[in-house]
Amino acid sequence: MTSSPQLVLAMLADARLPTGSHAHSAGLEPAVMAGLSDQGRRLDEIPAFARSRLRTVTATEAGTAVVTRHQWLAGGSLSGVEDAWAARTPSAAVRAATRQLGRGYLRLAYGLWPEEMAAAFERGAVPPRPLVLGVIGAVTGLSSRQVAQLVGYDDVQTTASAALKLVPLDPIEAMRWVLQLHPDIDAMADDVERLTEPAEIPASGAPLLDEHAERHAVTTRRLFSA
Amino acid sequence: MPETPARSFRLGVAGPVGTGKSSLIALLCRELSGELSMGVITNDIYTDEDAQFLRSAGVLDIERIRAVETGACPHTAIRDDVTPNLIAVEDLERDFAPLDIVIVESGGDNLTATFSPALVDAQIFVLDVAGGGDVARKGGPGIARADLLVVNKTDLGPYVDVDVARMIAEAGDAREGGPVLGLSKHDPVSIAALVDWVRQMTTTVAGGGHVPIDPGPMAPHSHLDSHGEPFTHTHPDEHEPGHAN
Ligand SMILES: Nc1nc2c(ncn2[C@@H]2O[C@H](COP(=O)(O)OP(=O)(O)OP(=O)(O)O)[C@@H](O)[C@H]2O)c(=O)[nH]1
Ligand SMILES: [Mg+2]
Numbered sequence: 001m002t003s004s005p006q007l008v009l010a011m012l013a014d015a016r017l018p019t020g021s022h023a024h025s026a027g028l029e030p031a032v033m034a035g036l037s038d039q040g041r042r043l044d045e046i047p048a049f050a051r052s053r054l055r056t057v058t059a060t061e062a063g064t065a066v067v068t069r070h071q072w073l074a075g076g077s078l079s080g081v082e083d084a085w086a087a088r089t090p091s092a093a094v095r096a097a098t099r100q101l102g103r104g105y106l107r108l109a110y111g112l113w114p115e116e117m118a119a120a121f122e123r124g125a126v127p128p129r130p131l132v133l134g135v136i137g138a139v140t141g142l143s144s145r146q147v148a149q150l151v152g153y154d155d156v157q158t159t160a161s162a163a164l165k166l167v168p169l170d171p172i173e174a175m176r177w178v179l180q181l182h183p184d185i186d187a188m189a190d191d192v193e194r195l196t197e198p199a200e201i202p203a204s205g206a207p208l209l210d211e212h213a214e215r216h217a218v219t220t221r222r223l224f225s226a
Numbered sequence: 227m228p229e230t231p232a233r234s235f236r237l238g239v240a241g242p243v244g245t246g247k248s249s250l251i252a253l254l255c256r257e258l259s260g261e262l263s264m265g266v267i268t269n270d271i272y273t274d275e276d277a278q279f280l281r282s283a284g285v286l287d288i289e290r291i292r293a294v295e296t297g298a299c300p301h302t303a304i305r306d307d308v309t310p311n312l313i314a315v316e317d318l319e320r321d322f323a324p325l326d327i328v329i330v331e332s333g334g335d336n337l338t339a340t341f342s343p344a345l346v347d348a349q350i351f352v353l354d355v356a357g358g359g360d361v362a363r364k365g366g367p368g369i370a371r372a373d374l375l376v377v378n379k380t381d382l383g384p385y386v387d388v389d390v391a392r393m394i395a396e397a398g399d400a401r402e403g404g405p406v407l408g409l410s411k412h413d414p415v416s417i418a419a420l421v422d423w424v425r426q427m428t429t430t431v432a433g434g435g436h437v438p439i440d441p442g443p444m445a446p447h448s449h450l451d452s453h454g455e456p457f458t459h460t461h462p463d464e465h466e467p468g469h470a471n
Contacts, residue, residue, distance in 0.1 A: 016306070016307075018308070018309050019307070019309055020307060020309035020310040022297040022299050022302055022303075022307055023296055023299075023303070024297065104309045104313065107309055107312070108309070124320075165298050220273055220274065221272055221273055222272070222295075223298040224298070
């Protein structure tokens, strides 16, 4: 069976993909709880938040996925990539959420591409999501650019859909944000698509988002896990 | 993840908010944890109160009670995307191998929320008397086709003007004879009946003698055909719209 990379990309970017990501908000709920958008009175802060993520934490995640794809196709080991990702993701709460998402994607990927995934990840492994996405990209023929776009698009779309639950918002407005962020997603992909080595992964952190994430991890009232 | 410690019997407990799902699970833990190795997963919507309630009930080692977050979509978490719940089940099975039974409590949701057979082997749907005597008759997939329908809080019947015997009889009709159990935490006979059902189901599932039944989005129901004869069917294409996010 051969499937086209474009359709694999559409499938992976579909919100209905069963990976457990519906319990995540790409850091939006923690930020909203800390005052972002002032309960929806300054809605434009939300797309600005998504843009900031694309330039910082999401670039790190996309770079990790791109480098994973390259290393896997080149027959290399992934442990250096995982270390590089962890070193660039200082918040334990963010690392835990990203590994939780990684498990969900890996569970699905094991079901769809069992041999390929078993070769890449040991049983019981809990890799962060960008590692799983990078390997999926490698085994399904996605280009490095498509992998980067997938990570960027997913982050923006997750933010927009979570916003619908968190603030008063017209869904068409949320989709307009996503559309208007397409150039930003592409710009991020431009920056990371040619990376091949773990050391090249962007280390562009967002300390305030990390602080929000840490606080969110211990709150007892929340809709989203992270 | 293809880890394979012994697979437990996975039992879902669904039903509207406040009908007594957590209480029923606490009761099962109290009655059965001496003879079965158990685990519990709660699906809270906004807090981890269900997990906290069960932990504080002191009926099961708190490590065996885990909360799963549902991103404001309790329905999705037991139906369209069961990933977080399955991961939690597999973790419990790994950490406490061999487990006999894992009970999954759904986040209190509406009448149409039922578990996917990808997540549970069998499911109990819980209604309560206080929700009104008509609810059982109105039906819905969980009421009609869960493996067991519990009509809980029978002790409250006189206070809410519900004829409990009639409610149970109408539930039996809606289920075309499927099992219905009137339950009250103050009625030891009803508790023993519930515990027996779970004990037997655990044995049946462990022995491979049970095929999970999907209550589905709509129960089979009857119409008169063009010759005036009743026929029974389902509506396979009238699924609820997707609710993936
Ligand atoms: N009178 C009476 N009350 C009961 C019985 N079982 C449960 N309750 C009460 O019903 C209330 C709700 O019980 P829970 O077990 O928390 O219900 P739940 O379905 O888990 O609720 P959610 O998780 O919030 O949907 C509590 O106040 C219980 O004490 C019963 O048999 N009789
Ligand atoms: Mg409960």
